[in-house]
């Protein structure tokens with residue numbers, strides 16, 4: 001029906017030419033009336049509007065075309081007979097799109113909209129052109145009833161763009177960036193180098209207290225959906241997490257799980273290679289939205305604690321003044337240190353005015369020694385959530401047993417539960433012992449190995465505590481003797 005009308009309309013277009021000629025022959029007022037009448041006839045026979053979206057616009061690839069392509073890929077499977085599957089460089093999976101000449105009918109708020117895909121080829125006659133290869137011009141056309149024009153150009157096309165972006169984001173390959181000196185197999189031009197991020201950790205495989213895990217997941221979901229909330233309360237859309245705990249308790253693994261959960265890229269910031277505050281700011285400017293900026297082992301990266309400054313102050317001021325010095329004075333004195341990376345520079349990086357450029361960003365610090373960090377660096381608001389990654393408890397062990405041995409219960413679990421209450425062992429050590437050491441590795445053998453290790457750790461711990469007890473008794477006795485001498 002639409003095609004017949006298109007034909008009819010093209011014939012009527014011929015009539016337009018005649019109208020143009022009439023314009024020159026008849027008086028202006030009369031011509032206006034003929035034109036109005038003509039529009040009514042045209043609308044009666046062909047009440048449609050067509051929008052064309054070209055693949056290239058001003059010699060650049062048209063982003064709108066790409067997003068429509070992605071969007072129609074999800075709609076086309078019901079209507080179109082011919083689809084194309086392509087492997088895009090940046091996509092995780094095959095991208096399906098509409099083949100040329102195909103048609104898809106979409107529906108939005110009860111309104112039907114027709115999409116067509118076209119391709120035209122021309123010989124390349126340009127002077128420097130590659131004469132053997134024809135030029136291809138691709139486009140999509142969107143046809144709809146004129147009465148819905150406002151809704152389509154407003155709401156519908158916005159909906160197509162947003163959906164397209166969301167699908168593209170879901171399918172994109174994650175990347176991990178580093179500011180360390182680039183190696184030949186890393187990509188990127190600016191201050192960051194990147195490779196594809198393919199870490200398999202997820203929240204399912206992360207061994208930790210299930211309540212704490214759920215709390216973190218809920219927090220991440222609220223953050224990722226919080227665009228309107230953050231703008232309502234006037235806060236930059238970012239969130240800080242401090243992960244602390246002994247080595248091997250899963251801090252880095254948690255970062256990978258968060259990145260996979262949100263599908264964000266990771267910027268692994270190595271502070272020791274950052275020259276000064278200006279460079280830090282530039283690095284921040286080059287990060288993108290929907291990303292995680294990570295500073296691992298923040299206590300070791302650089303001397304950012306207030307203590308260093310306090311030591312310096314000690315030489316010049318009396319102790320009382322020193323006691324009073326809080327993080328605010330640290331910040332002030334830091335600012336004077338031009339050409340250096342300072343605590344104040346890092347604080348500004350996290351939540352200064354510049355930190356608001358680029359949205360939906362998470363900043364994560366990890367440390368083994370939370371007590372070594374300046375309180376200003378980790379106060380709530382900068383590091384919104386403090387997450388302790390602790391030694392392996394029974395709940396965490398069960399996750400590891402499921403991951404590594406594929407079992408959810410076993411008679412030996414009871415003994416392991418009891419031992420885990422008595423000894424501190426990291427999930428990393430438990431995981432290592434659960435890993436089958438040969439192809440036929442039976443779960444019992446791995447569990448028995450783990451029990452042996454836990455018992456050994458228990459013996460060592462009790463020996464150490466006995467030693468400590470002895471030395472403290474010795475100390476008390478020596479003190480007693482000295483006391484008597486001076487009495």
Ligand SMILES: Nc1ncnc2c1ncn2[C@@H]1O[C@H](COP(=O)(O)OP(=O)(O)OP(=O)(O)O)[C@@H](O)[C@H]1O
Pocket residue numbers: 205206207208245246247248249250251252253254367368389426427428429431
């Ligand atoms: N909570 C955990 N859940 C699952 N696997 C874990 C966990 N903790 C540790 N592991 C395992 O142990 C290995 C080391 O863990 P990870 O690097 O995450 O520890 P970390 O806390 O970052 O240690 P460090 O403080 O030394 O950087 C990981 O490869 C992982 O396989």
Ligand SMILES: [Mg+2]
Pocket residue numbers: 251252253296366
């Ligand atoms: Mg780590």
